[in-house]
Amino acid sequence: xxxxxxxxxxxxxxxxxxxxxxxxxxxxxxxxxxxxxxxxxxxxxxxxxxxxxxxxxxxxxxxxxxxxxxxxxxxxxxxxxxxxxxxxxxxxxxxxxxxx
Amino acid sequence: xxxxxxxxxxxxxxxxxxxxxxxxxxxxxxxxxxxxxxxxxxxxxxxxxxxxxxxxxxxxxxxxxxxxxxxxxxxxxxxxxxxxxxxxxxxxxxxxxxxxxxxxxxxxxx
Amino acid sequence: xxxxxxxxxxxxxxxxxxxxxxxxxxxxxxxxxxxxxxxxxxxxxxxxxxxxxxxxxxxxxxxxxxxxxxxxxxxxxxxxxxxxxxxxxxxxxxxxxxxxxxxxxxxxxxxxxxxxxxxxxxxxxxxxxxxx
Amino acid sequence: xxxxxxxxxxxxxxxxxxxxxxxxxxxxxxxxxxxxxxxxxxxxxxxxxxxxxxxxxxxxxxxxxxxxxxxxxxxxxxxxxxxxxxxxxxxxxxxxxxxxxxxxxxxxxxxxxxxxxxx
Numbered sequence: 001x002x003x004x005x006x007x008x009x010x011x012x013x014x015x016x017x018x019x020x021x022x023x024x025x026x027x028x029x030x031x032x033x034x035x036x037x038x039x040x041x042x043x044x045x046x047x048x049x050x051x052x053x054x055x056x057x058x059x060x061x062x063x064x065x066x067x068x069x070x071x072x073x074x075x076x077x078x079x080x081x082x083x084x085x086x087x088x089x090x091x092x093x094x095x096x097x098x099x100x
Numbered sequence: 101x102x103x104x105x106x107x108x109x110x111x112x113x114x115x116x117x118x119x120x121x122x123x124x125x126x127x128x129x130x131x132x133x134x135x136x137x138x139x140x141x142x143x144x145x146x147x148x149x150x151x152x153x154x155x156x157x158x159x160x161x162x163x164x165x166x167x168x169x170x171x172x173x174x175x176x177x178x179x180x181x182x183x184x185x186x187x188x189x190x191x192x193x194x195x196x197x198x199x200x201x202x203x204x205x206x207x208x209x210x
Numbered sequence: 211x212x213x214x215x216x217x218x219x220x221x222x223x224x225x226x227x228x229x230x231x232x233x234x235x236x237x238x239x240x241x242x243x244x245x246x247x248x249x250x251x252x253x254x255x256x257x258x259x260x261x262x263x264x265x266x267x268x269x270x271x272x273x274x275x276x277x278x279x280x281x282x283x284x285x286x287x288x289x290x291x292x293x294x295x296x297x298x299x300x301x302x303x304x305x306x307x308x309x310x311x312x313x314x315x316x317x318x319x320x321x322x323x324x325x326x327x328x329x330x331x332x333x334x335x336x337x338x339x340x341x342x
Numbered sequence: 343x344x345x346x347x348x349x350x351x352x353x354x355x356x357x358x359x360x361x362x363x364x365x366x367x368x369x370x371x372x373x374x375x376x377x378x379x380x381x382x383x384x385x386x387x388x389x390x391x392x393x394x395x396x397x398x399x400x401x402x403x404x405x406x407x408x409x410x411x412x413x414x415x416x417x418x419x420x421x422x423x424x425x426x427x428x429x430x431x432x433x434x435x436x437x438x439x440x441x442x443x444x445x446x447x448x449x450x451x452x453x454x455x456x457x458x459x460x461x
Contacts, residue, residue, distance in 0.1 A: 001334060004457075006361070017233065017265055020305075020326050023334045032357045062364075083368035090365075090455050091343055091374070097339040098458040100233065100241075100350070158291040159283060163254065166294045207250050207288075224451050241350075244383050247422060251443040257451065338450040341458055342350060342383070 002093035006032035006100070009044040014099035019047065024054040029081070029089055031060040038064070040073040052077050060086060105131045117199050124202030132200045136191070144188055144200075146175065151201040161203040164194050226337040227258040232267030233341065236286065237277070242270045243285050245342035250288075253295035260299035260336075261292070262329065263321070264306045271302065271317040289319045303329050344377040345369050346453035348446060350460030352387030353402035354395065359388050362459040363405055370413055378416040378449040379406070381438075383460065386424040389417070391435035407437035418445045 003022050007014040015037050018028060030038050037044055038059040048057055061080040064070060074080070081089065090096050101112045105128045111119045116135070118124065129148060133140045140148075150171060154162055162170060164182070172180020179185075182193075189196035194206040230249050236242040252259055263271060270286065277284040292300065300321045307313065307323065314323050324332065333339070347366060351358035366376055381388050393403045410417045417438045419429060424440055431440060450456050 006358075006459075013265060014233075021264070021303075021330050021333060023330055031361060083364045084372055086365055087369045087372050087374065090345070090369075090457055091372075095336060095339055096455060096457050097231070097333070098341045098460065100341045100458065100460045154291075157287065158294075159285055159287040160250070160291055162291065162294065163250070165254070166291070170294055207247065226451055228447070228450060240383065244423060248382075248443055248446065252447045255444070255447050255451065257447070338456050339458075340348065340446075340450070340456070342460065 001026045002089050002096045003028045004096060004098040005030050005034035005037065006098070008033040008036040009047065010036060015044070015047060018099045019051055019055075022055065027056045027058065027089060027093060029058040029060065029086065030078075031063055031086070035059050035063045035067060035069065038074045038078050039069065040075045045075055048075050048078070058085070058089060103128060103131050103135070115199075115205070117205060118202050121202050121204065129200050129202065132202075136196050136200065138189065138196065138200070140200075144197075146179075147171070147185065147188060147193065147197050148201045150174070151197055151203060155201070155203050160207040161194070161198045161201075161205065163206050164192065167193055167197075167206075225257055227260070227335060228252060228338045228340065229333065229336040230259070230261045231333075231339060231341040232261065232263045232270055233265040235266040235269040236275070237280065237282055241342040242267070243283075245340075246285060246288060248340065248342070249292070249297060250295055253292075253297050258299075259297050260301060260332070261297060262301045262303070262333070264303035264329070266306075266310075268302055268306045268310060268312060268317075271319065271321065272312065273316055273318050275318075286318050292319065301329055301332060343455065344375045344453045346377045346449035346456045347379045348449075348456060348458045348460075349379065349381050349385035349388060350383040350458065352384040353393065355384070356461050358459040358461060359385065359402050359406075360400075362457075363402060363409070365457065365459075366409065366415075370409075376413065376415045377453040378418055378445065379410075380446045380449055381417070381419045382423050382443075382446065384423075384427070385460075386419050386427055386429040389419045389424075389429060389435050389438040390433050392433055403435050407435045410437040418449075420446070 003018045005014050009015045057078040058081050059078050103110045110123050130140055185193040234241045275284050275286040302321045302323050304323050304325045347362050349359050349362045353359045395401050419438050419440045421440050421442055
């Protein structure tokens with residue numbers, strides 16, 4: 001399954017809930033304000049770092065760039081994708097769940 | 101659109117459902133039914149009352165198949181079938197019975 | 211008005227597992243109500259429908275809602291009609307309930323309370339997940 | 343492979359419709375079919391032809407309409423959510439159509455993937 005997170009972890013619990021409910025082996029893509037969870041130096045980084053073995057993490061590069069974060073280090077191991085990469089992820093996984 | 105009932109004007113939406121469901125009364129139901137060419141008898145009232153009770157309990161006007169099933173459960177199989185309900189309300193239990201009962205359009209219409 | 215059966219030509223050869231996920235509290239936003247409206251319609255398509263309440267979504271099912279003071283419709287009563295609509299798979303996450311100090315007895319309808327570990331497996335079996 | 347898209351937020355307030363639009367364009371570029379885009383909740387506002395953003399801003403209403411026309415995409419606005427918000431045929435941009443929630447469920451049945459964009 002592919003999980004979509006579009007909420008900042010500073011604002012909502014979407015990432016926490018997804019990490020609690022997603023089955024290991026799933027992919028998690030951070031988009032929109034969800035990209036703040038991908039920042040290596042941010043307070044929530046450990047949440048993702050500690051689950052690197054369970055999930056494959058992706059972040060939408062355009063949303064990172066839009067927010068001025070291209071100069072900020074992302075958590076190592078998170079793959080940056082573009083919209084076509086987003087489409088490929090949806091195609092590769094049978095189901096996509098959005099954590100709205 | 102609007103209905104005149106006891107000297108009061110009661111507004112409806114474009115399809116004839118009254119817009120303020122708290123203004124419903126038995127007299128109004130008879131007025132709406134007249135507009136639909138239906139003369140209310142005990143069998144009509146039974147369905148209309150059933151719908152109003154259902155709404156009171158669940159806050160929705162049920163979809164037709166749900167209404168049929170629920171009527172079957174409480175009033176028996178000879179009334180809980182669409183043939184019977186369509187004989188009473190030729191344009192459909194949803195369209196006409198809910199309108200007469202002063203309820204919104206049924207929930208669950210596709 | 212179109213009523214059911216109109217789409218019968220599409221089914222029942224394709225039966226998919228549809229799960230509707232509620233994670234938001236009622237009234238503060240419209241999502242809970244409009245998700246319920248989808249479920250009531252979805253019930254007419256002979257598919258395998260389930261509804262999940264987790265996080266603040268569990269608050270949608272809290273008993274004793276009284277909306278007279280806020281002027282909004284108390285649609286918590288409508289969950290009681292889900293059974294008539296043949297929606298029988300209603301899951302509530304145990305941890306979400308506990309986190310809000312609620313138990314099964316606080317809910318308006320009978321539900322299946324599942325721990326996250328079990329709910330995870332139910333979610334993993336779905337074909338379509340619609341969140342609101 | 344056929345994709346269906348559900349959009350639950352209006353344009354401008356939330357990024358959901360922008361993301362969905364860019365996703366849809368990319369899916370078409372990848373050669374996938376878009377079976378339907380369904381607009382629900384405040385998403386119905388994406389069809390309001392009276393939207394007039396500043397000229398230096400993107401106009402999602404016309405972007406959707408144009409994309410729909412170019413690729414023959416079924417752009418469906420929920421009637422119930424629309425009525426609640428005053429979105430009726432009179433304000434509907436060309437290329438959109440108003441229909442029932444059943445169209446969302448049907449899209450879920452027919453498409454291979456359904457992606458939800460919202461808040």
